[in-house]
Each structure stands twice: as C-alpha cells, then as structure tokens.
Amino acid sequence: MTWMETERAALVDTFRDADPDADTLCEGWTVRHLLAHLVLREHRPVRNAVELAARRPPGRELFLGSVVERARTPAGYAALLQRFAGGMSAANPVSWPGDGAHLLEYVIHHEDVRRGGDEPAEARVLPPDEVRAIWARLAPFAKLGYRRSPVGVVLAVPGGPRAVVRRAADAVVLTGDPVELALHASGRRTAADVEVMGRPKTVERFLDHFAGDPDQQPGQGRARSGDFSPRR
Structure with a gap:
C-alpha cells in the first residue's frame, strides 16, 4: 500500500467522525466542502481545474456547490465519503502520479479537518x-x-x-x-x-x-x- 492510501484511510476515519458542518482550516469551507473538493479533484479533474482557475469565493464555486448540496443529508454525505474511500481505479489518469501528487494533498487536508474549528486537535504521531x-x-x-x-x-x-x-x-x-x-x-x-x-x-x-x-x-x-x- 502506498502512503497516499494509508493517509486516505486515516482521513476517511476522520471524515466519518467529524461534524460535516464543522469549520476547517480552508476559510469558508466546512468538512462537507472539503470532502466534496477531494472527490471532485479525483473523479472530475477538468471541473476541478476550472474551479481552481476561476478563483471564486467560497460558496460561489462553479461545480463544487452541486456536489455539496447532494451531500447535505446523512445518506448523501455517507455516499460521498464512500466514493472517496473507494479511491481511484488504475485506469484513472489522476491516480498515476501516486504519492507524488496525492500524499501532501491528503496530509494537509487531513490537518485542515483536524485543526479547524474552536478546538483544534493535537499533532499526530505518524510512522x-x-x-x-x-x-x-x-x-x-x-x-x-x-x-x-x-x-x-x-x-x-x-x-x-x-x-x-x-x-x-x-x-x-x-x-x-x-x-x-x-x-x-x-x-x-x-x-x-x-x-x-x-x-x-x-x-x-x-x-x-x-x-x-x-x-x-x-x-x-x-x-x-x-x-x-x-x-x-
């Protein structure tokens, strides 16, 4: 298993235990927004690239909002989390760079969830x-x-x-x-x-x-x- 997949598994557990409406270190984004972002970048990379280029204020993104809205219910959030937990297939070009493209992404966004809000978590002890x-x-x-x-x-x-x-x-x-x-x-x-x-x-x-x-x-x-x- 690559380190990106180890970090993905840990991040899935954190997403599962977190309040989807809690703040993160990403200003203007809740936990639900951050999960939607990760799914979008992995499974809709063109749309994610458009979002990054547009630089719209949080809550006014072109595509992210629709993903967030579908995850408003507990069932919708669980389905979105399951999609992220399932990872990317070997046929998905986004997966090909492996740790080089995804390890830091997951580590930083993991801390965005853990350290956001009024009671940030302590630093983790990683392998x-x-x-x-x-x-x-x-x-x-x-x-x-x-x-x-x-x-x-x-x-x-x-x-x-x-x-x-x-x-x-x-x-x-x-x-x-x-x-x-x-x-x-x-x-x-x-x-x-x-x-x-x-x-x-x-x-x-x-x-x-x-x-x-x-x-x-x-x-x-x-x-x-x-x-x-x-x-x-």
Missing part, C-alpha cells in the same frame, strides 16, 4: 517512513510556497535534514516536523508549529511580507478555498 515520504516531497512544494519571499528560506527538521527552498544572501530557517512545515508552506501559518529563526531584520522582512500577502492569509492561519497550493 517514521511516512514522515520521510512527506519530507521527500516537501522541497518542490515549498519552493512554490515561498517563491515570492524577499529573503532566502531553509527548511529544517529538528535533529534531521535541511533543504534550501529559496536562495538569497539573507535567509530564515523554518524549523519543524515535515507535516508542520507543509502546513506553513501552504499558508496555514498560525496552525503550524514552526519556528522562524534568523537575523531579526531578516525574520521581520519574511513575516511582514507574508502578512501582507492576501493569497497566503497568514494572519488567519487559513488557506484559500481548500486547495493546498499557496495560490489558486
């Missing part, structure tokens, strides 16, 4: 091999997340590996578990347990830059409309 798999895919993703940073950015795991994701003369070092670093890179900054270290002025430039970036929304600790990528 070491899964943590290593997350780290292996983190640097390319973080390069996108920090591509506009006015200073260099280095990711560091305490007592573990480091990765330069943006080069510059002055740099900050972001230290945390790979899951926390993934959340930080995706714009869920106040939900992520990450330490920002560096020269005071360099740290200030880094924090000030992202505090004023509407696509990152660091002050709210939220991502835009449920897509884990820093921009939609």
